[in-house]
Amino acid sequence: MNIKNEQTTRQEDFSASTSYSTSNSSSSSESQSGSASGGDILHRRYLRMAFIWSENSYCQRRQVGALIVKDKMIISDGYNGTPSGFENVCEEGNVTKPYVLHAEANAITKIARSGNNSDGATLYVTDSPCIECAKLIIQAGIHTVVFSRSYRLTDGIDLLRRAGIEVIQIEENPNNEK
Numbered sequence: 001m002n003i004k005n006e007q008t009t010r011q012e013d014f015s016a017s018t019s020y021s022t023s024n025s026s027s028s029s030e031s032q033s034g035s036a037s038g039g040d041i042l043h044r045r046y047l048r049m050a051f052i053w054s055e056n057s058y059c060q061r062r063q064v065g066a067l068i069v070k071d072k073m074i075i076s077d078g079y080n081g082t083p084s085g086f087e088n089v090c091e092e093g094n095v096t097k098p099y100v101l102h103a104e105a106n107a108i109t110k111i112a113r114s115g116n117n118s119d120g121a122t123l124y125v126t127d128s129p130c131i132e133c134a135k136l137i138i139q140a141g142i143h144t145v146v147f148s149r150s151y152r153l154t155d156g157i158d159l160l161r162r163a164g165i166e167v168i169q170i171e172e173n174p175n176n177e178k
């Protein structure tokens with residue numbers, strides 16, 4: 001697997017020995033070399049859980065899963081699908097229906113109905129966020145985004161970086177992980 005730590009101005013510490021802090025400590029940049037650290041293990045585990053969660057999606061074209069983690073707790077989850085009360089069918093012909101919600105949007109809006117908030121949280125998502133979701137991620141106060149699969153468009157990722165959000169890509173085949 002290949003780990004790219006793309007943007008480190010707002011780094012959250014996931015290492016096992018220290019408590020997760022939501023303060024805006026601008027710690028020094030993590031190594032860009034791709035070497036694994038203790039924090040990467042948790043990133044990978046949550047990302048694998050996002051892949052498992054994507055199996056809930058009834059969408060045919062692509063199944064996407066997302067988790068939002070704050071203070072080492074999963075505070076929300078989502079997968080791509082139609083809004084509550086709609087039929088569980090994402091595609092018409094082979095085209096995704098315009099009202100299908102992306103996994104990130106489902107996870108973020110789920111928090112709006114809960115007693116939690118996503119300020120300072122980390123989003124784990126199986127696929128690179130699109131620009132619409134990137135806007136929601138920024139406004140939700142999420143500090144870190146960890147994703148696996150690239151998308152041909154990078155405008156979402158570019159926007160996240162412009163907003164100072166740490167973006168980490170962990171390319172891995174979740175089926176190969178223990």
Ligand SMILES: [Zn+2]
Nearest residue numbers: 102129130133
């Ligand atoms: Zn999206």
